[in-house]
Amino acid sequence: MADIHIVREHALGLPHARKLAFRWAEVAEKKLDMECTYAEGVHSDIVRFRRPGAQGELKVSAHRFELTARLGLLLGVFKQQIESEVVKNLDQLLAHEDPLHAFEHGLAKHEAKHAPRHAKHAEAHKPAAKKAPARKTK
16 A cells, blocks of 8 residues: 655635536546545535545645545555646646636646547547535535
């Protein structure tokens, strides 16, 4: 088992941080086959995520993101690469004035880059539509 712990301060405020985290959970479910639940709180939120070989949570507050994850044996071998990619992407997002817009732009760019390669495969194997992560309020 390998553990990842990443903390990043931000100046987004809870409403904007919440929107970014919820959107990340939607994309994680769709693109990474994660099962995510989103629990809103008064002062902070928690996104819990799970998939074979990985589980963890993202704590979202007005001034901070804190990600903790536990990787299983197979994914644990790639801990350094996974952690550095998460850190790089999060730091790039937080450097923008509007991180949610930057996230959407990066996602569209990624999908456009990979769409031609996967078009035939996607059409032949269309998965059932997934619902948005479950959202709970305290």
